[in-house]
Amino acid sequence: MIEMRNHVKTLQHNLTLLFPSNYQYRTYFSEFTMRIATLAILIYLLIHNVGAWDTEELEIFDLVEEINQNFYNVLGVQQDASLSEIKRAFRNLSVILHPDKSDAEDANVQFRNLVSVYEVLKDSSKREKYNEVLKNGLPNWKSALYYYRRVRKMGLAEMSFIVFMIITIGQYIVAWAAYAEKKYTAETMLGSRLKKLQKKNKTNVDLDTILSEIPVPSIFNTLPFQIPKLIWNIPRKESKKEGIRKRKEKFAAKEKTDAELQGYSKLNVPKGSAVTAVNTKEIFSGGFWTDEDLTELVRLVKKYPGGTPARWEVIAEMMNRSVQEITFMAAKMKENGYRVPGHAESVAENIVLESKKLKTKRPANPIIVPETTWTQEQQQLLELAIVKYPKTTVGDRWVKISNTIPGKTKEECLARYKHLVEVVKAQKERTQTEEQSANEQVSSSRADNDNVDEVAETNVVNEEEIEEPVKKAQNKGKPKNKRKERKNRMEFSMFRLTMEEDLTPYRDELLSVDTTDDSIDAVRKRVMSIPESIMSDSEQIIFDTDMGTDDAWALFMLLKAEAKYNVKLLGVTIVQGNTGLENATENALRVLTAAKRLDISVYKGAAEPLVKDFQGNYYHGVNGFGDVTFATTCDSSLVSSESALSFIYRMVKDKPKQITLICVGPLTNIALAMKIYPDFSELVKDIYIMGGNYKGIGNCTSESAEFNFYSDPEAAYVVFNKTKCKLTVLPWEACMEENHNIPMSYRFNDIANVKSFVTDLMNPVDDAIYKPKNKSHWNPCDAFLTAVFLEKEKVVKESKDYFATVELNGEMTRGQVAIYHVTGSQKKFNVTMIEAVDSDVCKEMLMWTAMP
Numbered sequence: 035m036i037e038m039r040n041h042v043k044t045l046q047h048n049l050t051l052l053f054p055s056n057y058q059y060r061t062y063f064s065e066f067t068m069r070i071a072t073l074a075i076l077i078y079l080l081i082h083n084v085g086a087w088d089t090e091e092l093e094i095f096d097l098v099e100e101i102n103q104n105f106y107n108v109l110g111v112q113q114d115a116s117l118s119e120i121k122r123a124f125r126n127l128s129v130i131l132h133p134d135k136s137d138a139e140d141a142n143v144q145f146r147n148l149v150s151v152y153e154v155l156k157d158s159s160k161r162e163k164y165n166e167v168l169k170n171g172l173p174n175w176k177s178a179l180y181y182y183r184r185v186r187k188m189g190l191a192e193m194s195f196i197v198f199m200i201i202t203i204g205q206y207i208v209a210w211a212a213y214a215e216k217k218y219t220a221e222t223m224l225g226s227r228l229k230k231l232q233k234k235n236k237t238n239v240d241l242d243t244i245l246s247e248i249p250v251p252s253i254f255n256t257l258p259f260q261i262p263k264l265i266w267n268i269p270r271k272e273s274k275k276e277g278i279r280k281r282k283e284k285f286a287a288k289e290k291t292d293a294e295l296q297g298y299s300k301l302n303v304p305k306g307s308a309v310t311a312v313n314t315k316e317i318f319s320g321g322f323w324t325d326e327d328l329t330e331l332v333r334l335v336k337k338y339p340g341g342t343p344a345r346w347e348v349i350a351e352m353m354n355r356s357v358q359e360i361t362f363m364a365a366k367m368k369e370n371g372y373r374v375p376g377h378a379e380s381v382a383e384n385i386v387l388e389s390k391k392l393k394t395k396r397p398a399n400p401i402i403v404p405e406t407t408w409t410q411e412q413q414q415l416l417e418l419a420i421v422k423y424p425k426t427t428v429g430d431r432w433v434k435i436s437n438t439i440p441g442k443t444k445e446e447c448l449a450r451y452k453h454l455v456e457v458v459k460a461q462k463e464r465t466q467t468e469e470q471s472a473n474e475q476v477s478s479s480r481a482d483n484d485n486v487d488e489v490a491e492t493n494v495v496n497e498e499e500i501e502e503p504v505k506k507a508q509n510k511g512k513p514k515n516k517r518k519e520r521k522n523r524m525e526f527s528m529f530r531l532t533m534e535e536d537l538t539p540y541r542d543e544l545l546s547v548d549t550t551d552d553s554i555d556a557v558r559k560r561v562m563s564i565p566e567s568i569m570s571d572s573e574q575i576i577f578d579t580d581m582g583t584d585d586a587w588a589l590f591m592l593l594k595a596e597a598k599y600n601v602k603l604l605g606v607t608i609v610q611g612n613t614g615l616e617n618a619t620e621n622a623l624r625v626l627t628a629a630k631r632l633d634i635s636v637y638k639g640a641a642e643p644l645v646k647d648f649q650g651n652y653y654h655g656v657n658g659f660g661d662v663t664f665a666t667t668c669d670s671s672l673v674s675s676e677s678a679l680s681f682i683y684r685m686v687k688d689k690p691k692q693i694t695l696i697c698v699g700p701l702t703n704i705a706l707a708m709k710i711y712p713d714f715s716e717l718v719k720d721i722y723i724m725g726g727n728y729k730g731i732g733n734c735t736s737e738s739a740e741f742n743f744y745s746d747p748e749a750a751y752v753v754f755n756k757t758k759c760k761l762t763v764l765p766w767e768a769c770m771e772e773n774h775n776i777p778m779s780y781r782f783n784d785i786a787n788v789k790s791f792v793t794d795l796m797n798p799v800d801d802a803i804y805k806p807k808n809k810s811h812w813n814p815c816d817a818f819l820t821a822v823f824l825e826k827e828k829v830v831k832e833s834k835d836y837f838a839t840v841e842l843n844g845e846m847t848r849g850q851v852a853i854y855h856v857t858g859s860q861k862k863f864n865v866t867m868i869e870a871v872d873s874d875v876c877k878e879m880l881m882w883t884a885m886p
Contacts, residue, residue, distance in 0.1 A: 090159070696823060
C-alpha cells in the first residue's frame with residue numbers, strides 16, 4: 035500500500051513538471067480535443083457532399099435525349115399524377131399504340147418509347163431523378179459527363195479518327211521535343227569547346243552550322259504520311275523478293291576438260307622483285323601540342339632547313355599533322371623564342387651534333403671493327419629495331435632489340451651500335467679538320483668513308499646508352515664555313531643509308547655531287563626515294579576481292595588502319611564475283627586512286643570459277659559500282675603484269691607465317707594456290723573470309739547459300755578441306771539486317787554528310803545501289819570482316835569453332851556450308867565461325883573510315 039502511494043506521488047510530480055498547473059493541463063487537452071473534433075466535422079461534410087452519376091441517371095439522360103418530349107405529355111397525365119393514374123394511362127395507350135393494333139409506320143418506335151416512359155414514371159426513384167432533369171436540365175458542356183456520354187455513343191470509325199489525330203499531334207510534339215533536346219545538348223556540350231578551338235584557329239566550323247545540320251521535325255514524318263509510305267513500299271518489297279526468286283537462270287554445268295585443268299598446274303609464274311608498299315600514316319588535326327611535339331618540330335626544322343623541296347610537307351608527314359598546323363606553330367615558336375624546358379639549346383642541335391662538338395684527340399689509325407660479322411639483313415633489322423624501340427621504351431631496351439635480330443645477343447647489338455657511333459664521330463671530325471684547313475678540297479676527305487661499315491639513322495646518334503657528354507664547342511670568332519654547313523645538312527637529311535653493297539651506289543652518288551643548293555635538293559629527292567624494309571612486327575595483309583561497294587568500304591577501312599593498327603597492305607588481288615574481272619580491277623584502281631595510294635599494286639586473278647561458268651549476279655550493278663559513270667579514268671599502270679596467284683605465293687614464300695589473307699569475294703584465287711602449291715596453306719598465317727553460312731540462310735538465287743560461296747562452291751570446298759592455317763569466317767547470318775542496328779539513314783544522313791575522298795567516291799555509288807531498293811538497314815558485310823580483323827575483341831560478340839565443309843552436289847543446297855554438330859566426334863575443328871558482331875562498334879569504325 036505504501037509503495038502504491040509512492041508511485042502515485044511520483045506520477046503527480048512528473049505531471050507537475052510537464053504542466054505547472056492543473057489549469058494549464060486542462061487547457062492544453064481542451065484545445066487539442068477541439069482541433070480533432072473540428073477536423074472530423076470538416077471531413078464528414080466533404081465526404082457527405084461528394085456524389086457521382088449512377089447508371090439510372092445515365093439511362094434517364096439518354097432516354098430524354100432519344101424521346102425529346104415531356105414524359106408526362108407522352109402518357110397524357112399531369113406532373114403530379116398518382117401512380118394509379120399513370121398505370122391507367124399506360125393501359126389505355128398501349129391498346130392504341132401496340133404494333134399489332136396500330137397501322138402507323140412508326141408504331142414500333144412509339145410503343146417502345148411508351149414502355150420506356152412508363153418504366154421511368156412508375157418507379158419513384160427514377161421519377162424523382164426525371165423531375166430533377168425537368169427542373170435543372172441535362173448536363174451541359176461545362177460538365178465532364180457531357181463528353182463522357184458523347185464518347186459512349188461514338189462508333190468505331192469516329193473513335194479511330196480521334197485516336198489517330200491524338201497520336202499524330204503527340205508524335206509531332208514529341209518530335210519537336212527531341213529536336214529541342216538535341217539542340218540544347220549540342221549547345222551545351224559543343225558550344226564552349228568550339229569557341230576554344232576557334233580562338234586557336236583549329237577549326238572554322240561554328241555552332242550555327244552544326245545546329246543547322248540537326249533535322250527539323252516535319253509534318254511529313256507523322257502518322258498520316260508514314261502509313262501511305264508503308265503501304266506503298268509493301269508491294270515493292272514483295273516484288274523485290276519475287277525478283278530474287280526469279281533471278282535464277284538456267285545454265286548447263288560446263289565441266290572443265292582435262293587439258294584445261296592441267297593448264298592450271300602449268301601456270302608460268304614470272305619472277306619479279308617484291309613490291310614494297312610505302313606506309314602512309316594517318317594525319318591528326320587539332321590535337322594538343324605537348325613539349326615532346328614542340329621538341330620534335332624543332333628537331334625537324336633543323337633537319338630540313340630552308341631550301342628543302344616540299345620542306346613543310348615532309349615535316350608535316352613525319353609529325354602526322356597538317357601543313358597548316360605545322361607552319362602556324364613554327365611561326366608562333368619563332369615569335370616567342372621557344373626553348374625546350376631544361377635545355378640551354380634546342381633538341382635538334384643536340385641530335386644533329388653539328389660542328390659545335392668538343393674535339394677530342396683520337397688515334398690516327400682507323401677504328402677497329404668488332405670481330406662479329408654483320409650481314410646486310412642483320413644491319414637493316416638493327417636500324418629498324420632502334421627506331422622501333424626508342425630510349426623511352428619500358429623495360430630492357432637492348433634485350434628487345436636483340437630479340438628481333440636472329441643470331442645476335444644483347445652485347446653484340448650494343449657493341450655494334452657503339453661502333454657505329456664512333457665511326458660517325460670519327461668521320462665528322464676528320465671531315466671538319468680537313469675542311470677547315472682547305473675549304474676548296476672537300477673531296478679529299480671522302481676517301482676516308484671507305485673504312486666505315488654502316489651509318490645509322492640520324493636520331494640514333496643521340497641515344498642515351500652512349501654516356502659520353504657532348505659539350506658545346508666555341509666558335510672563337512671564326513667565320514662560318516658555309517660549304518661545311520651545306521655538307522652537314524645534306525648528310526643529316528638522309529633517313530637511312532647503310533654502307534653495305536646494295537646501297538653503295540647511293541652513297542657514292544651522295545658524296546660525289548656538287549654541294550650547291552640545287553644539287554643537294556636533287557640528292558635529297560633520290561635519298562627519299564630509297565625503299566625501306568617493311569617493319570618486321572607489322573601485320574602484313576593481302577586483300578582478295580571482287581570489288582563491289584562493300585568491298586570498297588572494307589578496303590578504305592584497311593588503308594586507313596595502316597597507321598593506327600600497325601598493318602601493312604602488300605597488294606590487292608582481284609577475282610570474279612560481284613562483277614567481271616575487268617570491272618572489279620577498275621573499281622579497285624578507283625579506290626586506291628581516291629585514297630592516293632598509288633604505291634599499292636593490283637593483281638588480276640581468276641576470271642571464272644574452278645568448274646562451272648561464271649553467272650553474273652548484278653546486285654551491285656553490272657560494273658559493281660551501281661553502274662555509275664565516272665568522269666575520270668584510272669591509271670592502268672597500277673595493274674601488275676604478275677598474276678594474283680603468282681604474287682600471293684611469292685609473298686607467303688618470302689615471308690612464311692607473316693601474311694594474313696583477307697578474302698571478301700569468291701575463293702577461287704586461294705583455292706588455285708592451294709591446289710598448285712601444296713605448301714601454300716602452311717606458309718599463310720591466317721585467312722579471314724566473308725562468306726558462307728552456318729544456319730542454311732542464303733542471300734542469292736539458291737536461297738540456301740551465301741553469294742561468295744555459291745559463285746564458286748568448289749573453291750570454298752578446297753579452302754575448307756585443304757587448309758592448314760587458321761580460318762576465321764564471317765557468315766551471312768551474322769551480317770543480316772535482323773542481327774544489327776545500322777539503319778540506312780545512318781549511311782545517307784550521317785556518313786554521307788562527311789566531306790572526304792571516301793564519301794566523294796562512295797556517295798553516288800551507294801545512292802545508285804541502295805536507294806532504289808528501299809532497304810531499311812545498311813550491312814556492308816565486307817567492311818564488317820575488316821572490322822573483325824582490326825578490332826576482334828571489341829567487334830566479335832559470339833564465335834564458335836566447328837568442323838565445316840561445303841555442299842557441292844545438292845540441287846537446292848549447292849554452296850551451302852555444312853556444319854558437323856555431332857558431339858564427341860573425331861573431326862578436327864577447321865573453322866572459327868563468327869556468329870554475332872557488335873554493330874555499334876562497326877558503326878563507329880565505318881564513321882572513322884569516312885572521316886578525312
